[in-house]
Amino acid sequence: MRNTQYPITDTQQALEALSAPKKTRLHELWALFRENRLAVIGLVIFVLFLLTAVSGVILTSGQNPVFDPAMVRLQEKLLPPFTRPHLKALQPAQVPTLGIYLFGTDNLGRDVFSRMLQGAWVSLTVGFVAVGISVLVGVFMGGIAGYFGHESICLDHILAILVLSAGAIFLFMGWIGTGAACMAAGFIYTAVCLFARTRTGQAQRRGIFRMRAISVDTVIMRMVDIMLCFPSFFLILTVVALVPASMYNIMIVIGLTSWMGTARFVRAEFLSLREQDFVTAAKALGVGNFRIIFRHMMPNAVAPVLVSATIGIATAILTEAGLSFLGFGVPPPHATWGNILSDGKGFIFDAPWLTFIPGVAILIVVLCFNLFGEGLRDAMNPKLRERG
Amino acid sequence: MKQHLLSVRDLKVYFRGRDTVARAVDGVSFDIRKGETVCLVGESGCGKTVSALTILDLIPKPPGEVMAGRVLFKGTDLLGLTEPEMRKIRGKQIAMVFQEPLTSLNPVFTIGDQIREAILVHEPVSPDELNRRCIRLLRDVGIPSPEERLKDYPHQLSGGQRQRVMIAMALACGPDLVIADEPTTALDVTVQAQILNLMQSIQESSEMSVLYITHDLGVVANIADRVYVMYAGIIVEQGTTEEIFSSPGHPYTKGLLASLPSRSRRGEQLHSIPGTVPNPAYKPSGCPFHPRCPTAVDACKVRFPEMIDHGAGHLSRCPVVKQ
Numbered sequence: 001m002r003n004t005q006y007p008i009t010d011t012q013q014a015l016e017a018l019s020a021p022k023k024t025r026l027h028e029l030w031a032l033f034r035e036n037r038l039a040v041i042g043l044v045i046f047v048l049f050l051l052t053a054v055s056g057v058i059l060t061s062g063q064n065p066v067f068d069p070a071m072v073r074l075q076e077k078l079l080p081p082f083t084r085p086h087l088k089a090l091q092p093a094q095v096p097t098l099g100i101y102l103f104g105t106d107n108l109g110r111d112v113f114s115r116m117l118q119g120a121w122v123s124l125t126v127g128f129v130a131v132g133i134s135v136l137v138g139v140f141m142g143g144i145a146g147y148f149g150h151e152s153i154c155l156d157h158i159l160a161i162l163v164l165s166a167g168a169i170f171l172f173m174g175w176i177g178t179g180a181a182c183m184a185a186g187f188i189y190t191a192v193c194l195f196a197r198t199r200t201g202q203a204q205r206r207g208i209f210r211m212r213a214i215s216v217d218t219v220i221m222r223m224v225d226i227m228l229c230f231p232s233f234f235l236i237l238t239v240v241a242l243v244p245a246s247m248y249n250i251m252i253v254i255g256l257t258s259w260m261g262t263a264r265f266v267r268a269e270f271l272s273l274r275e276q277d278f279v280t281a282a283k284a285l286g287v288g289n290f291r292i293i294f295r296h297m298m299p300n301a302v303a304p305v306l307v308s309a310t311i312g313i314a315t316a317i318l319t320e321a322g323l324s325f326l327g328f329g330v331p332p333p334h335a336t337w338g339n340i341l342s343d344g345k346g347f348i349f350d351a352p353w354l355t356f357i358p359g360v361a362i363l364i365v366v367l368c369f370n371l372f373g374e375g376l377r378d379a380m381n382p383k384l385r386e387r388g
Numbered sequence: 389m390k391q392h393l394l395s396v397r398d399l400k401v402y403f404r405g406r407d408t409v410a411r412a413v414d415g416v417s418f419d420i421r422k423g424e425t426v427c428l429v430g431e432s433g434c435g436k437t438v439s440a441l442t443i444l445d446l447i448p449k450p451p452g453e454v455m456a457g458r459v460l461f462k463g464t465d466l467l468g469l470t471e472p473e474m475r476k477i478r479g480k481q482i483a484m485v486f487q488e489p490l491t492s493l494n495p496v497f498t499i500g501d502q503i504r505e506a507i508l509v510h511e512p513v514s515p516d517e518l519n520r521r522c523i524r525l526l527r528d529v530g531i532p533s534p535e536e537r538l539k540d541y542p543h544q545l546s547g548g549q550r551q552r553v554m555i556a557m558a559l560a561c562g563p564d565l566v567i568a569d570e571p572t573t574a575l576d577v578t579v580q581a582q583i584l585n586l587m588q589s590i591q592e593s594s595e596m597s598v599l600y601i602t603h604d605l606g607v608v609a610n611i612a613d614r615v616y617v618m619y620a621g622i623i624v625e626q627g628t629t630e631e632i633f634s635s636p637g638h639p640y641t642k643g644l645l646a647s648l649p650s651r652s653r654r655g656e657q658l659h660s661i662p663g664t665v666p667n668p669a670y671k672p673s674g675c676p677f678h679p680r681c682p683t684a685v686d687a688c689k690v691r692f693p694e695m696i697d698h699g700a701g702h703l704s705r706c707p708v709v710k711q
Contacts, residue, residue, distance in 0.1 A: 150450065276491060277486055277487075277488050277491040277492040278491060278492050278493055278494045278495075280441075280446060280486065280492075281484070281486055281492040281493070281554070281557075282494070283444075283446055283478065284444055284446060284478055284479065284483065284484040284486075285478060285479035285483070285505070285506050285509055285557065285560075286475045286476065286477070286478035286479035286480060286509050286510060287475075287479075287505070287509055288475060295505075296494055299494075299496040299497070300494070300495065300496055
């Protein structure tokens, strides 16, 4: 019965070589994406916007910028787009670089085109960094909830966290002695627990302190529910009123109030991925938990995250513009599309281009991100592929 | 007599439901010697896979729980090891090949990435050496033009090739024991034969032990040195392949053998054992097989049968059937 008929014959090799087309997933994705014309337009505008923003930050920053967004020419205020400057009334340094006010001037005679260039970079970075933060937090929280969700938090864990946070509060209030004692007790207890856990492999669950109080999944997902209960724009307004206004604070605040959707997506993906055979197979190879989460499961869950991130960028840009419009955003004199719009609203009948141009720019960028995101979703979702 | 590489002693794995306890594995003992192929045979749902997963501590806990027993591998009890210690054994000393080659490979990575990872998890190797080892592994498992195949994604390979890749990953660190959980069930018959030949030839060249889990007695006859027949979470019969096939000592084994299609009974209806494997949460009292057993007597309904030694390592759990 024991016959060893291998290696395989040449015919078989040839056949198998024929049957497998050489095409990576990326090629496939691009082929599907390309069919959606609106999405391709979205991508093109996105690339243009990216180039504009990057060249904008190079051209408008530094000691002697090519386009100076802060150059005030009071004698040239509220000029409509495509007006030529009155060269006689201006100093040589004040003459706009293009020799023409492409988007007109505002009430202080600043060149709106330069300000739009500067603002594009703000919109871009706020969009990307805020979404980056929200994706990181969301993926982490969702990943933990999906993978470790069935693990319980015991009463003693809650106790340890309470002691630690009490210590932190005491330290903050200036009661150094009590605070330090609390912190030390908390840390020692945590260390002892961790040590005991690694020694026995599994924590023994006995006594009232080891009672399973609540599962990790419940904690994280209820936190998500609570966060979703707040009207997020007003939450952001409140936080922005408390922290000093700067571009970075705005990014962080927008990021930390928009991670809930991503967390839900990732958790849902992880709940189904956790049961997949390749996860068990990876475990059987001796791969550790965190490597399984981030290297094996995350790439499989990344498609919906990518899509929601693309649409999230649009939302973040809108939120930033809204904040700037209300005067809570990036502080002047730095120009953003939101505060150009805000400055222009007083002159809406005299100089409609001051509101029209940033408004249309926001509209186009947000629209292109949404179109791109939806195209990406359609291309990545195998269920929608057959629709044609 | 060769030393036992792995010996499982009186293993009990239960799964807790809301108000039931499923006794999936209920006191299983078996031994695997060095260089030996041992088959675990039984119908679906009789605890074969759970036993195998427990060896590597891969059963989901909760609801699963190891209630009793020991898994001695080279003298150490695997059930007492911590998770980091266990991770060093998985893949390095005991590797596993799964049933579904279609889903056991991660769809988003090339097979090269996955084999590389299997090596890198346990051994820090230089990139050149790594590449050479991957190619050698793929060549060992009979994949044509391995250099190009390394860049392929799992969906570009056929089922048989994927199972070969899984075997290559299992062999990546030169394990002492490979647990193969129905590796050929999802493949068609010709590919199945190729994979079996492959596993045999690798085993012969590397002195590795194999625990082969299957429900296919044809496969058992082909590859096994010794056989354990499982039913409803217990071992009902054990012995060498020749003994089991020539003189089965348990009515369940007899039933399984009679269910095989054979040339001598051509044209007749195939034999089948009436009924199904009992729900592990509600097992019958006494001998778990008695409701389906053609030779059951009244005593079977109350008394749990002990192992009866027929000599030469052949044991069975039925007091009624006489040799």
